[in-house]
Amino acid sequence: MAAAAQLALFEAPARAPKPAPAMVHSPPAISPAPASSRKRAQAWLALHFADLSLAAAYQAAPPERRAMLDTSAWAVIEDDRLKHVVACNALAWKYGVRPGHRMNAAIALCGSLVLTSRDPRAESRLLERIATECLKYTSAVSVQAPNEVLLEVRGSLRLFGGPAALMDRIQADLAALNAGLQVALAPTARSAQWLARASSEPRMCLPRELPNVLGSLPIASLQWPLPVELQLTRFGITTVGDLMRLSRKDLARRIGAGPVRELQQAMGRTNWLHRGWSTPPSYHDRVLLDFEIETTALLERMLERPLARLKRTLIGAARSIEELIITLKHREGATTLTLRLQQATADTTHLASLLHEHLDRLVLRAPVREVAIEAPRLLVARPRNYSLAMDPATRSDVQNAAELKARLLEQLQSRFGESAVRALSVRAHHVPERAHCSATPSDATPATSPPARLPRRPLWLLREPRPATHEYRRGAFQIESSPETIEAEAWDGASVRRAYYRARARDGAECWIYRDLNSPQQWFVHGLFG
């Protein structure tokens, strides 16, 4: 009995395997086998951007052109031979221009039509930016080129107050983009995608309604390849419901396996694997200035907004940075500022204060025309607990101390240079001036402790031993200890033979003096017992 229980425990993880982290797994929602009924139900939200090319062209336009586009009828055209219209704004739509028209036809309908050519790279960049934004709703995001983003939101529904509230929120957040957003929520990724393509109104589909809702979808809304669509029309099939009544095998032979597999995926009978989207590994931002900046004070003010943008990105994606490169581009050449942090942070106020020190020292050699902000690596931020009541007398917030030290070091280094601050450490060496060394505090040096029976060393060490033979002869030193002889041979010829004494000078200072045994009767002061 006990053995059986153990076996069951052992097998439990094997029966419910975890999906690979990079892949979003869409299992069948309606499943005949009881074994998979333990799988969690999923809720897929599809975002279909009908006018993505329009939004991308608008985003890429400089400000003065945007103002012009706002007031006129304009359209985006494909750069092929016939120059088809891909998308057009509402004003052009009013004139009768439609996507799919040839350029000549569009101009015939609206003489004042402004034409912009399509930029697929800008579109994919915009879609990726949207996907990154969407990471705040859920961590399971998938980008479907050319113009769709799929989110698995089952785990986020309660946080955002239910499916309707979440859909409203996403629509409100992305409304400013003006990319013709169509959303749909369904139990499978493929069905959500189809529903989003089919209707401009937000659609929500419960698992039990799935066959009916899918059945009523027209084939034309699925955006299948034109030959397949025409072939199905020839068969007299207009809706997905008609399609579902046919034999799968025959259908696959006639129209190909792809559409049939999509149908299976929509019904949740087959899995659909997606590549998951995560935050890009680096951050780039660029500010093109309308005017030339000549003072660092103005530059600092100007950088506030890009830094705020960086902070939003970092906090939204739970990332932090440890290096920030700011490139100031002049008419000729560029100046690069590099902020290196001891500890990764997402706190841009701290970055701004470091930047202030850098800019304070900087002399601009030419006016700045453009600023590029770049974080080469985005690291996963580690959230931290803060204590409720910090002890005000000792500030014993233990986790905080290391961060405070790192910040202070960054501040001092950004004002005085990388090597201005040094931490002390002990080295195992007989010669006093070589027994200690100093290095930048971040470098971890192993702690060495001096031998236990070593006579007291002075707290102050002179940089160079000061000759004091004359003073000694005149009786300026009153020797207070027995001699300590230090001898060290070195390969480089700097061999040392000295007899050290603790002595009191006439002015009351306690000195550490030595007699050089290599050159007789030469006395030196080497340190002060401060």
Add this chain to the structure above:
Amino acid sequence: MNTVTLDDIPLLWRAQSLASLQSHCVPSGYAALDHALGGGWPTPSLIELLSDEQGIGELRLLLSLLRQGQALETSSRRIVLWLAPPFELHATALAQYGLAPHDHWICSVSQPADLQWAMTQALRSGACLAVIAWARHLKPAALRSLKLAAMSGRGIGVLFRPMSEARAASPATLRISLRSRAPALELSILKMRGRRPSLVQIDPREVDRTMSPAES
């Protein structure tokens, strides 16, 4: 395997984090001085030490102040920042007095404005147990901002200044002028919050006998 410690539990706070609010004293290690100061070095505070000589025991005077929090582990210990020291600080000697040399940062700044900036930032940051600086001319307004920074960062600012500054008014919490009366060190307390000026003699060699790295 992940271990969960009490610190990782978000809704749990330990009673030790609720300590008393009053500012307290750190015993200086010299009975006579503790008596004159009413318990020891005030903390947080700005302390001014006026002296024209070096090597008379001015650092040994501060050692017990710097030994605070040595029992904590390395990552949570606060640092001591030395700004523009007149000589090199000897790491071996620090270790012999039971201090961790790695917690002592040295920053050599030349301009008075830089020194004041660095000291203010360091004190305000809360990362410093003490900031020890050698400065010549500082305006009263600068001293006041240093004191404010020390209060907000709960640290101790120690300023070594020449004896000639004794006549100028200062907002520091504690002002002591140091004079050597070999083998003793004479401290004349010019100003101490809540106490009268007084004269104390201590023997700096006392620490040499009591402080050793073995039992720190």
